[in-house]
Amino acid sequence: MNSRERARLTRTHVLRTISGAGLGHVGGDFSVTDILAVLYSDVLRFDSENPDWPERDRFVLSKGHAAVSFYTTLAMSGYFGLDELTSFAAEGSMLNGHPARAKVPGVETSTGPLGHGLPVAVGMAIGAQIRGEQWRTFVVTGDGELQEGSNWEAAMLAGHRSLGNLTLIVDRNRLQQGARTEETNALDPLDAKFEAFGWQAVEIDGHDHELLRRVLSRSHYKPLVIIANTIKGRGVSFMEDLAVWHHKVPSPEQVDAALAEIGPSS
Amino acid sequence: MNAVTMTDCRKPFAETLIELAHADPRIVAVCNDSVGSSNLGEFQNLFPDRLVNVGIAEQNMVGVGAGLANAGLIPFVCGASPFITGRALEQVKVDVAYNNSHVVLCGMSPGFAYGELGATHHSIEDLAWLRAIDGLDVVVPADARQTAAAVRWAAANSGPAFLRISRTPVPELQEREDKEFKPGASETLLIGLDATIIATGTMVWRAVEAARQLGDEGISVGVINMASIAPMDEVAVVRAARATPLLVTVEESVPRGGLGGAVAEIVAHHAPVEMRMLGTDTFAPTGSVEELTRHFGLDAESIAATIRAARVR
Numbered sequence: 001m002n003s004r005e006r007a008r009l010t011r012t013h014v015l016r017t018i019s020g021a022g023l024g025h026v027g028g029d030f031s032v033t034d035i036l037a038v039l040y041s042d043v044l045r046f047d048s049e050n051p052d053w054p055e056r057d058r059f060v061l062s063k064g065h066a067a068v069s070f071y072t073t074l075a076m077s078g079y080f081g082l083d084e085l086t087s088f089a090a091e092g093s094m095l096n097g098h099p100a101r102a103k104v105p106g107v108e109t110s111t112g113p114l115g116h117g118l119p120v121a122v123g124m125a126i127g128a129q130i131r132g133e134q135w136r137t138f139v140v141t142g143d144g145e146l147q148e149g150s151n152w153e154a155a156m157l158a159g160h161r162s163l164g165n166l167t168l169i170v171d172r173n174r175l176q177q178g179a180r181t182e183e184t185n186a187l188d189p190l191d192a193k194f195e196a197f198g199w200q201a202v203e204i205d206g207h208d209h210e211l212l213r214r215v216l217s218r219s220h221y222k223p224l225v226i227i228a229n230t231i232k233g234r235g236v237s238f239m240e241d242l243a244v245w246h247h248k249v250p251s252p253e254q255v256d257a258a259l260a261e262i263g264p265s266s
Numbered sequence: 267m268n269a270v271t272m273t274d275c276r277k278p279f280a281e282t283l284i285e286l287a288h289a290d291p292r293i294v295a296v297c298n299d300s301v302g303s304s305n306l307g308e309f310q311n312l313f314p315d316r317l318v319n320v321g322i323a324e325q326n327m328v329g330v331g332a333g334l335a336n337a338g339l340i341p342f343v344c345g346a347s348p349f350i351t352g353r354a355l356e357q358v359k360v361d362v363a364y365n366n367s368h369v370v371l372c373g374m375s376p377g378f379a380y381g382e383l384g385a386t387h388h389s390i391e392d393l394a395w396l397r398a399i400d401g402l403d404v405v406v407p408a409d410a411r412q413t414a415a416a417v418r419w420a421a422a423n424s425g426p427a428f429l430r431i432s433r434t435p436v437p438e439l440q441e442r443e444d445k446e447f448k449p450g451a452s453e454t455l456l457i458g459l460d461a462t463i464i465a466t467g468t469m470v471w472r473a474v475e476a477a478r479q480l481g482d483e484g485i486s487v488g489v490i491n492m493a494s495i496a497p498m499d500e501v502a503v504v505r506a507a508r509a510t511p512l513l514v515t516v517e518e519s520v521p522r523g524g525l526g527g528a529v530a531e532i533v534a535h536h537a538p539v540e541m542r543m544l545g546t547d548t549f550a551p552t553g554s555v556e557e558l559t560r561h562f563g564l565d566a567e568s569i570a571a572t573i574r575a576a577r578v579r
Contacts, residue, residue: 054338101365108336110364113356119326120361123333123341126318130294131337150357153326160321 003209006076007037011235012265013072013085019255021089023097027245028142029069031173031206031230032061035140036073038212044138048078051105057135058108058124062117063142063171064098065247071095071104079106115148117141118168122154125166125223138216140169144176147185152197158223159198166223167216168199171206173232175243194225206230236261272435276305276374278410279431282417283342284309287316293421294318294334296343298327303433304344304374324349328357328371335367340421346380347373347389347430355395362426363402370420375433376406377468377518378550378558385549394523396428397496403427403449404496408470409438412493415447423449432518434468434555439491452499458488461512461573464503466492466525469516469544472559475566480573487573492525500532507537512576514542516569521545542572 001009010033018024040046044057061070068088075082087093094103098112109120121139128135141151158166170190174181181187191201200220204211206228215226232246233239236258239250250258259265287293287309294316297304301319310317318334320327324345331343343350350373351358362369373392380387396404405420405427407413413431420427427449439455455470456477465473470491477487488510490502507513513533517525526543533539546562559565563572 058336109332110360113360115325116329116357116360119329119357120333120336122326123330123335124337125333126330127334127337127339130315130334130339133337137333150325150329153320153323154329157320157323157326157330 003037003041006041007034008262009265010037010069010072010076011262012259013082014068015250015255015258017068017072017085017088019250019252020086022249023089024068024249025065025247026250027175027232027239028063028066028171028173030234030236030239031232032063032066032140032171033069033234034207034209035169035171035212035228036069038209038216039138040073040077042213043216045135046077048106051079055133055135058121058137060108060111060117060121060137060139061099062111062114062139063145064111067095067097067099070099074104074106077106114142114145115150118151119154121166122158122163125158125163126161128165136165136167138167138169140171143170143172143174143187144181144184146170146187155194155197155199162198162221163223164219164221168223168225170225170227171230172227173230175232175241175246177243177246179243190227199223199225201225201227203227203229207234270437272437273410274433274435275407275410275413275431276433278414279372279417280305280308282414284312286418286421287313290340290421292338292340294339294341296320296327296331296334296341298322298324298345298349300345300374303346304372306344324353325357328354329361331369332361332365332367335369340368340370342370342372344372344374346387347376347392348387351389351392351395358396358402359399363399366401366425368424369426371428373428373430376430377432378546379432379434379555381555381558382552384552388550390519390546392430393495393517393519393525394527397523397528401426402496403494405447405449406430406467406493406495408467408491408493409436411438412447415445416493419447430467432468436468437471439471439474447493449494450497450499451494452502453491453493454488454502455491456487456489458510459486460510460577461485461514462488462490462506462510463514463516463569464490464492464506464525464529465516466495468518469564472564472566473516473569476569476573479566479570485573485577495525495528498528498532500536503529503532504536507533507539512540512542512573514544514569514573516544516564518564519545520547540576542576544569544572
């Protein structure tokens with residue numbers, strides 16, 4: 001299955017899962033779907049039969065509220081069955097509203113509170129250097145979460161240590177929970193900020209699979225930040241670029257309308 | 267205590283860490299510009315590539331520690347206790363405890379060890395904060411040998427731990443055998459009939475002194491060294507509560523939620539008994555460690571006075 005088909009199927013599972021559970025963050029799930037699909041289809045080295053394989057690439061989803069996209073990606077990658085998604089948020093399920101390392105195979109570190117993923121990813125990348133190992137670390141943050149100061153502590157250290165084995169992808173959908181990032185506490189110019197911290201920065205269309213593949217496969221000597229311009233709610237016309245879809249749950253009619261746009265579920 | 271050697275427990279901490287690092291390449295140290303105050307200078311000389319100094323950035327320091335553990339290393343994450351706990355509390359909760367990461371958090375110079383530097387640098391809330399976090403072992407060694415044993419245990423353990431390592435010099439507790447540290451176990455140093463002092467860390471030797479003073483007056487006082495704050499040795503607490511009509515807890519921290527609170531929770535469930543909880547119940551006034559010890563009624567004479575007063579009430 002190519003990454004485009006994988007992303008399309010992921011969106012159908014996300015819709016059904018969130019609708020079934022009555023909670024979730026569909027907007028941010030859809031802005032990051034293409035990034036996850038390319039990573040798990042074509043970039044990351046992993047063994048879902050052996051989640052703790054020491055040589056695996058590390059992936060951290062810092063924007064843990066996009067849990068359903070992530071869980072679907074892990075299920076489609078073989079970490080657990082797709083049928084597990086029906087348990088999302090149900091009593092006793094391993095699938096919390098936010099991913100927990102101790103519960104879910106394939107989750108490297110628990111996230112949910114924002115600003116945690118990048119520091120942990122920096123520690124992973126330093127760890128690979130200390131051990132002299134070749135595996136790489138990839139981390140996805142939201143854009144709004146870059147307002148958390150812990151990210152900049154970590155960015156400073158990654159730049160200082162020239163962590164060429166670390167790649168950060170910023171899901172730059174320009175919307176945070178309540179409003180536009182630039183109206184709330186502006187982030188631009190993000191590339192210049194990271195460059196000033198010693199990173200290499202590229203800005204691309206975060207829904208262009210070919211571009212994502214190319215940039216994610218590139219080797220680099222400094223830490224690399226990919227500012228992936230995305231659209232919150234991408235793939236469903238009536239959800240796109242609207243803050244209200246941060247965590248609104250679609251009605252059954254809206255699910256049908258959305259699935260009609262996305263296409264068949266298998 | 268004549269001619270007793272007093273030890274800054276950062277010394278056995280660092281010596282043991284270096285000994286372990288020679289034997290196990292997975293041992294690494296992480297610090298926040300605290301190479302000196304965490305006593306990591308020699309570690310840095312011997313293992314320059316295995317000391318990660320993140321600069322003055324505690325949230326990042328704890329997150330980096332969790333990442334290093336994920337990479338298969340055993341990080342000892344060191345910083346002044348007020349900052350590694352208070353500043354990075356959510357990272358301690360999520361990245362370390364909730365992840366069940368094998369990260370050893372080392373809170374250096376806790377309590378009011380920073381004396382005159384003032385309440386900003388005192389770490390008197392740490393035990394209450396950390397005791398509330400599920401799955402995090404909280405350990406407060408009382409002397410040099412127990413510090414070394416706790417460091418060895420934390421390295422060989424597989425889960426998250428917090429070690430509270432003081433700079434305030436303490437004597438060796440002569441009554442104690444040199445043995446392995448066990449979480450959830452306490453040490454009974456003296457057995458008494460009239461009262462039992464349950465103390466932790468730098469307060470244990472002072473409790474022993476108080477018990478000796480009272481013994482000279484014919485008051486029989488037991489002393490328990492409660493180095494494992496979480497999990498806590500419930501059996502020993504209940505035994506003491508049944509054996510003596512008074513329990514006195516002594517800690518260099520806030521009793522609300524700290525050692526005092528923990529002991530009170532146990533006795534309230536299993537063996538209600540009269541208690542006194544000695545600790546730091548307010549932000550400290552300006553003063554040296556010795557002055558603050560007296561101010562808070564934590565010196566041997568004050569501990570003894572508390573027990574005398576409770577008995578005549």
